[in-house]
Amino acid sequence: MITRTKYNPKEIEQKWQTRWEAEQLYHAPDDSPKPKFYHLVMLPYTSGDLHMGHWYNYSGFDAYGRFMRMHGYNVMQPIGFDAFGLPAENAAIKRGIQAYTWTMANVDKMRRQLRMMGAGWDWDREIVSCLPDYYKWTQWLFLQFYKHGLAYRTKAPANWCPSCNTTLANEQVLANGTCERCGSTVIRKEIDQWLLKITNYAEELLDFSKIEWPEKTVTMQRNWIGRSEGAEIRFFAEIDGKREEIPVFTTRPDTIYGVTFFVLAPEHPWVEKITTPEHKAEVDAYVDEARHMTEIERMSTEKDKTGVFTGGYVTNPVSGEQVPVWIADYVLMGYGSGAIMGVPGHDQRDFEFARKFGIPIRQVIRPEGEAPSDPATWPEAKEALGVMVNSGQFDGTPADKAIATVTRYIEEKGIGKFMVTYRLRDWLISRQRYWGAPIPIVYCPKDGTVPVPEDQLPVWLPEHVEFKPTGESPLRYEPEFLNTTCPICGGPATREVDTLDTFIDSSWYFLRYADPHNSQQAWSKEAMERWLPVDQYVGGAEHAVLHLLYARFFVKALRDMGHLNFDEPFTRLYHQGTVLGPDGQKMSKSRGNVEAPDEYVEKYGADTVRCYMMFIGPFDQGGSFKAENLEGVWRFLNRFWSLVTDSWVENPTDEETGESTAIERLRNKTIKRVTEDLSNFRFNTALAALMECNNALIKQQNEPVARSTAFRQTLETMMQLLAPMAPHISEELWHLTGHAGGIHTTEWPVYDEALTHDETFTLVVQVNGKVRERIEVARDISEAEVRKLALSNPRVASFIGESTVQKVIYVPGRLVNVVVRNS
Ligand SMILES: [Zn+2]
Numbered sequence: 063m064i065t066r067t068k069y070n071p072k073e074i075e076q077k078w079q080t081r082w083e084a085e086q087l088y089h090a091p092d093d094s095p096k097p098k099f100y101h102l103v104m105l106p107y108t109s110g111d112l113h114m115g116h117w118y119n120y121s122g123f124d125a126y127g128r129f130m131r132m133h134g135y136n137v138m139q140p141i142g143f144d145a146f147g148l149p150a151e152n153a154a155i156k157r158g159i160q161a162y163t164w165t166m167a168n169v170d171k172m173r174r175q176l177r178m179m180g181a182g183w184d185w186d187r188e189i190v191s192c193l194p195d196y197y198k199w200t201q202w203l204f205l206q207f208y209k210h211g212l213a214y215r216t217k218a219p220a221n222w223c224p225s226c227n228t229t230l231a232n233e234q235v236l237a238n239g240t241c242e243r244c245g246s247t248v249i250r251k252e253i254d255q256w257l258l259k260i261t262n263y264a265e266e267l268l269d270f271s272k273i274e275w276p277e278k279t280v281t282m283q284r285n286w287i288g289r290s291e292g293a294e295i296r297f298f299a300e301i302d303g304k305r306e307e308i309p310v311f312t313t314r315p316d317t318i319y320g321v322t323f324f325v326l327a328p329e330h331p332w333v334e335k336i337t338t339p340e341h342k343a344e345v346d347a348y349v350d351e352a353r354h355m356t357e358i359e360r361m362s363t364e365k366d367k368t369g370v371f372t373g374g375y376v377t378n379p380v381s382g383e384q385v386p387v388w389i390a391d392y393v394l395m396g397y398g399s400g401a402i403m404g405v406p407g408h409d410q411r412d413f414e415f416a417r418k419f420g421i422p423i424r425q426v427i428r429p430e431g432e433a434p435s436d437p438a439t440w441p442e443a444k445e446a447l448g449v450m451v452n453s454g455q456f457d458g459t460p461a462d463k464a465i466a467t468v469t470r471y472i473e474e475k476g477i478g479k480f481m482v483t484y485r486l487r488d489w490l491i492s493r494q495r496y497w498g499a500p501i502p503i504v505y506c507p508k509d510g511t512v513p514v515p516e517d518q519l520p521v522w523l524p525e526h527v528e529f530k531p532t533g534e535s536p537l538r539y540e541p542e543f544l545n546t547t548c549p550i551c552g553g554p555a556t557r558e559v560d561t562l563d564t565f566i567d568s569s570w571y572f573l574r575y576a577d578p579h580n581s582q583q584a585w586s587k588e589a590m591e592r593w594l595p596v597d598q599y600v601g602g603a604e605h606a607v608l609h610l611l612y613a614r615f616f617v618k619a620l621r622d623m624g625h626l627n628f629d630e631p632f633t634r635l636y637h638q639g640t641v642l643g644p645d646g647q648k649m650s651k652s653r654g655n656v657e658a659p660d661e662y663v664e665k666y667g668a669d670t671v672r673c674y675m676m677f678i679g680p681f682d683q684g685g686s687f688k689a690e691n692l693e694g695v696w697r698f699l700n701r702f703w704s705l706v707t708d709s710w711v712e713n714p715t716d717e718e719t720g721e722s723t724a725i726e727r728l729r730n731k732t733i734k735r736v737t738e739d740l741s742n743f744r745f746n747t748a749l750a751a752l753m754e755c756n757n758a759l760i761k762q763q764n765e766p767v768a769r770s771t772a773f774r775q776t777l778e779t780m781m782q783l784l785a786p787m788a789p790h791i792s793e794e795l796w797h798l799t800g801h802a803g804g805i806h807t808t809e810w811p812v813y814d815e816a817l818t819h820d821e822t823f824t825l826v827v828q829v830n831g832k833v834r835e836r837i838e839v840a841r842d843i844s845e846a847e848v849r850k851l852a853l854s855n856p857r858v859a860s861f862i863g864e865s866t867v868q869k870v871i872y873v874p875g876r877l878v879n880v881v882v883r884n885s
Pocket residue numbers: 223224225226227241242243244245246
């Protein structure tokens with residue numbers, strides 16, 4: 063028996079958070095006999111505040127982890143911080159404090175907020191990527207890639223932001239060619255860069271057979287890798303009296319007779335060789351202009367096609383024709399060979415180019431069921447496969463054989479070969495910035511590029527540096543960092559001043575969580591065998607391509623180096639939706655629709671905010687945050703609290719009434735609904751089921767059945783079903799109602815399938831197969847009773863009339879058909 067109290071979230075949430083932590087409730091032991099469940103949420107960036115998006119993400123995520131724990135799993139649910147990166151550095155410059163100080167203050171603040179949610183974090187496994195005990199191993203990983211030829215340095219053009227003074231990845235350049243961070247116009251610049259050979263894994267990265275990921279994400283990764291099959295064909299030209307060959311890749315070797323021009327990237331080494339003196343001035347001017355544009359601008363489909371004729375020609379090795387050579391900025395040096403064959407009749411981009419510059423367009427493919435026509439009348443290129451025409455010896459080759467036939471021919475003639483290409487480029491990992499893991503390389507005047515020996519790691523990142531007004535990396539001006547000795551000859555040497563892209567940090571953090579305190583190794587073999595791969599990964603769809611692709615590449619490369627023995631990092635993946643502002647728009651400071659969770663936690667408590675976040679809409683879709691709707695969830699928790707505390711004021715009388723069977727059915731039905739919903743991340747409908755159950759019980763609160771054991775049992779079950787979503791209130795009620803031990807380690811309630819159906823069902827009555835009546839009957843009704851009921855029903859009887867009943871067919875639980883014969 064208990065006394066009635068009021069629901070006071072402030073008091074109970076604080077109390078339970080402290081107690082759970084003291085009891086290490088959420089510590090996932092390495093030696094548990096239970097099956098492991100590695101439940102991972104994407105590492106938050108140390109921006110300084112947990113916003114609504116974090117709460118939304120973590121509420122559902124945490125509920126699922128608790129649900130799995132109650133199913134008997136040893137759930138590992140770690141958290142850490144993605145603490146390196148440009149925003150920290152920029153904020154530090156703006157505020158005049160050190161990036162380290164700023165970042166660690168944010169970490170402290172976020173830790174407090176993460177605790178406030180009452181989520182089941184295993185704090186013992188926390189990692190902070192900017193601390194030396196983490197980045198030491200980030201550097202060690204770089205050395206492994208270097209040792210295996212997967213990390214290399216080369217001079218290459220890069221997107222360069224003149225104001226941030228750093229290179230940018232393509233995805234950091236906006237569509238209008240400006241810097242994602244500062245809005246300056248991005249230029250192209252040749253600099254020394256470090257890259258990882260992700261392209262070595264292009265083919266394997268296309269294999270998704272071992273993982274269960276959203277189809278959309280898989281498709282995005284496929285497109286990003288961009289595999290295409292085709293042929294490499296070697297055109298040639300006479301240069302300085304010598305025959306020189308220039309290869310091009312095409313997915314359509316069957317259009318080889320349609321080549322009417324040839325295009326080089328402006329940076330192509332052939333440009334200088336092939337340009338005739340009378341075209342030189344125009345070509346030089348064009349090359350210079352292209353240098354000032356980003357790849358994104360150059361490849362934009364909206365942009366008007368530009369180009370200039372070089373005056374030179376190459377020979378088509380199949381047709382023997384002389385083809386004029388142009389340069390155009392839409393051809394990029396880093397993609398393929400930096401040269402393309404122009405087939406304006408059957409490629410839309412080439413079509414537009416030819417139309418603009420008056421280059422002939424020729425039909426060499428006739429689509430099925432179409433007569434040949436004059437290309438001058440075409441509104442666009444005919445890109446579909448078809449029968450080869452105007453193609454010399456290949457005329458009449460059907461669509462399904464054309465590509466293979468031409469490919470075989472060029473292979474036999476030794477003028478080309480079958481080839482697979484990928485859109486995927488090697489991964490640019492060096493940043494001309496301070497706040498990142500230093501690249502463990504030194505440059506010696508005698509020995510050149512020398513990796514730092516593993517036993518000298520970490521290469522310390524100075525915590526206190528001075529930023530120059532030029533915006534350059536301060537590491538260049540830190541003599542203590544810069545100057546060192548060469549590991550080979552012992553002579554003076556300088557350190558690499560570039561730091562690693564933060565995507566490197568997040569490509570392996572899930573491995574470190576499994577063995578976070580290992581000071582001898584990045585991880586032990588045992589830890590990997592115990593915990594990896596991640597069973598369930600939850601995070602935003604905005605990471606569908608890069609982070610997820612990089613992590614997959616890391617795992618595959620490290621497996622091949624002998625450091626891991628599995629193929630994929632994340633077995634199952636779930637993308638949560640986005641919380642929008644009250645106006646249905648993305649929350650942003652400029653729109654003034656940003657809502658911070660803290661004030662609502664202060665007002666209603668974490669359980670209400672958590673449940674509200676889950677109630678907003680389907681977890682993968684998100685929805686608008688509306689403060690007034692928090693009231694509804696708050697009322698639900700209060701009514702549940704009162705119902706439970708009222709029901710335990712007196713002892714149960716244990717009357718076995720008919721109503722108590724109905725309550726039992728309600729209990730089983732609710733278990734079934736909530737179980738199925740939580741298994742599928744449908745938190746909103748799980749909460750709806752609990753609210754309905756709550757309302758149904760409240761209606762009967764003053765009936766005798768409210769004092770039955772069944773009524774109490776239903777309330778106990780509800781506490782357990784609610785526990786993953788509202789962990790504090792359910793724990794408090796569990797204890798108030800006299801249960802020893804915590805609710806979060808109880809076993810998930812099971813249901814009896816038979817009791818999940820209604821006590822009655824609607825019996826459909828047919829006469830000669832036509833529906834004539836519906837009658838509500840008891841579920842366990844016998845066939846004899848059905849027969850009697852059907853035949854005595856006045857409406858049914860009126861349809862039978864004077865006819866003779868031949869037979870009565872009963873389909874249990876559904877319908878009865880009375881078969882009659884007209885007499
Ligand atoms: Zn910038």
